[in-house]
Amino acid sequence: MADSAGSQSGSRKAPLSRELVLSTALALVDAEGLDALTMRRLGQELDRDPMSLYRYAANRAALLDGVSELVLDELAIFPDDPDWQAQLRKIAHDLRLLALRHPNVVPLLVTRPLSTPLGLRPLGTLRPLEQILALLIEAGFSPAAALHVYRAYYGFLCGHILNELQEYIVDPEENEAILRLGLHRLPAKSFPHLRALGPVLADYDGAAELDQGLAILLSGLAGQLSIGQRESPS
Amino acid sequence: MADSAGSQSGSRKAPLSRELVLSTALALVDAEGLDALTMRRLGQELDRDPMSLYRYAANRAALLDGVSELVLDELAIFPDDPDWQAQLRKIAHDLRLLALRHPNVVPLLVTRPLSTPLGLRPLGTLRPLEQILALLIEAGFSPAAALHVYRAYYGFLCGHILNELQEYIVDPEENEAILRLGLHRLPAKSFPHLRALGPVLADYDGAAELDQGLAILLSGLAGQLSIGQRESPS
DNA sequence: GATACATTCTCTACGCTGTAGACTTTATGC
DNA sequence: GCATAAAGTCTACAGCGTAGAGAATGTATC
The missing domain is CATH 1.10.10.60 (Homeodomain-like)
Structure with missing residues (x-):
């Protein structure tokens, strides 16, 4: 045996x-x-x-879907939060931290839905969408407006996470080295700005930048709410 | 033979x-x-x-990088455009169309940089970054501010594209069918809003939503410009 | 033409992958 | 004890990336 x-x-x-x-x-x-x-x-x-x-x-793809679901299950959303902007900010930061905790899963999270029609995705990956819609509708958006807000918000969020992870380097010791090595490799002639930004690139406060972007976006989206309320029937 | x-x-x-x-x-x-x-x-x-x-x-990974580069080469950027906001809008729409033209390459575009430190990426994939930085610095942003603006902008852009592609379904005939089929599959109890949105989901005007989001984001970012500098040359 | 060399392409082989299909083992109900 | 179902195993196959050796071709020099 x-x-x-x-x-x-x-x-x-x-x-x-x-x-x-x-x-x-x-x-x-x-x-x-x-x-x-x-x-x-x-x-x-x-x-x-x-x-x-x-x-x-059923197969390896389903296994990957399962892993995606498992990770997204860690995300807690409270659709009843009366302060929808605060809730969206919280979700954003939670998802960001989730991504930093499972960086290797992020490609999965972002890539798998591309090859699966919305309706056929694992339910766990649709839950955030549903719950954020609930949150927004509760806050006074029409269902259609809620969808649009969701798209802008979630798109921005995913984009930020991807962006941050792309600049993220695991080993902070090696960080400086690889970064410098890499940047030095760039032809000075065609990449002057990028090379000059070396030090700035090195310290990226992802949470702060996420906050800034969200502030801009949410206040803009909130504006649509008040306009919509004034004109459209509820 | x-x-x-x-x-x-x-x-x-x-x-x-x-x-x-x-x-x-x-x-x-x-x-x-x-x-x-x-x-x-x-x-x-x-x-x-x-x-x-x-x-x-050198290997399959390098081949994939090459394909990414080839696609990104189709993107034209004019760093000397005096109207930086208009230029960013144009780039955004161009990139969106590029993504719609090569949807299967998008996962590559978005995923490969996650496993390659910035400095070691194919030069072709860094060109947009460099050129957008140039555009923003030319417009009056400090280099560091330009980087922040780039991150917010490009993050949003990538996010939007991913989002749109996730809802995109190739065959418009099958579209309705699969969509309905899929949505019908969802438990009505836990996904009421998503199910109700079926018709709205079906017609997604990606260009318009991209424009809306950009309008919000760019005006917000432009605000930072005027604050950042007391005397503006424009 | 002949020779030498560098480049380009081909062949074979190895260890790895996902997974179909038949089989064996174990748990459960009567 | 025996039938049935569930869970786990074994074997095998076609396909993958690619190392390494070799063949074919193009070019420079005599």
Whole structure:
């Protein structure tokens, strides 16, 4: 018998479950990146035959969807908050922190919906949309206006997170080195401004910039609310 | 006898080049998606051994970077435009159209930089950043302020494009069907607003929404300009 | 023409991937 | 004890990226 790794000395291993599979997958992605999440590797991590995973996810794509869902489940939204702007700000910062906590999952979050029609996505990934719509409608926006506000808000939010993560470098020791090395590599002639910004690029206060952008956007969107209220029937 | 496609009847085939390889790769991605772009398949498309591609791209990742670059090269930016807001609006719409023209490349555009420190990216992907910085500095922003404006602007832009593409469905015939099918699948109890929005979701005027968002954002950002500098040259 | 060299392309092979299909083991109900 | 269902395993296949050696071709020099 091939009782390979640790586990119980007895014949039985811990029972598998979708939750266990997904959380192990997430841990693996967090630790070693998306590419490390292969069926074989995950099976090994769970001390099971890779094929057993197909009981809990129809295929690798579904597994990735599951991981997305699991991460988004960490996001708490309160659609009943009477201060919708404050709530949107809170959600934004929460999502930002979530992204920083699971940077390797962000490509998934942002990419998977591109290949799945809205209606067929995992429910967990649609929950934020639904709840933010609820929040906005509660705040007085018409459903259609709520959708537009959502799009502007969520688009901006995703964009910010992507942007920030693109400049983010894991090891702050190496940061300076790689940054300088990289920037030095740029032809001075065609990239003068970028090269000159080296030091400024190095300290990026993502939370502050997110706040600034949100302030602009939310106040603009709030303006549409008061206009809409004055003219349109509720 | 493997002389498959057209080409000369003689022994020689058309000479390969990086441009040819990349544009063929782009065509393949446009036509059949990112997954279809394998070394073997691309080799077959060019009627060459897959290994010959490694002369023109160090590996598959570099090939993907090359495709990103090729697409971004289509984007024209005029850093000398005296009306920076108009220029930013134009860039935004151009990039949006570019994304709609090459939807399968968007994941690449958005995802690849996440795994490459800024300084080590293909130069072609840094050009827009540099040129927009130039535009903003020319307009009177300090370099640091220009960077902040760029981040807010470009983040919003990317976010919008991603958002729009996520709701975009290729076949307008099937659109209604899949949409309804999908929405009908949603539990009415937990997704009331989303279900109710079906018709509104169906017609999404991306250009208009992009314009609206930009209007809010740019006017807000322009405000920072006038505050930042007491005496304005404009 | 002949020779040497550099470039370009091809061939073979290795270890990895997702997963279909048949099979074995274990838990459960009668 | 036995039937049935559920869970897990095994084997196998087609496809992937790409290392490394080799063949074919183009060019420079004599």
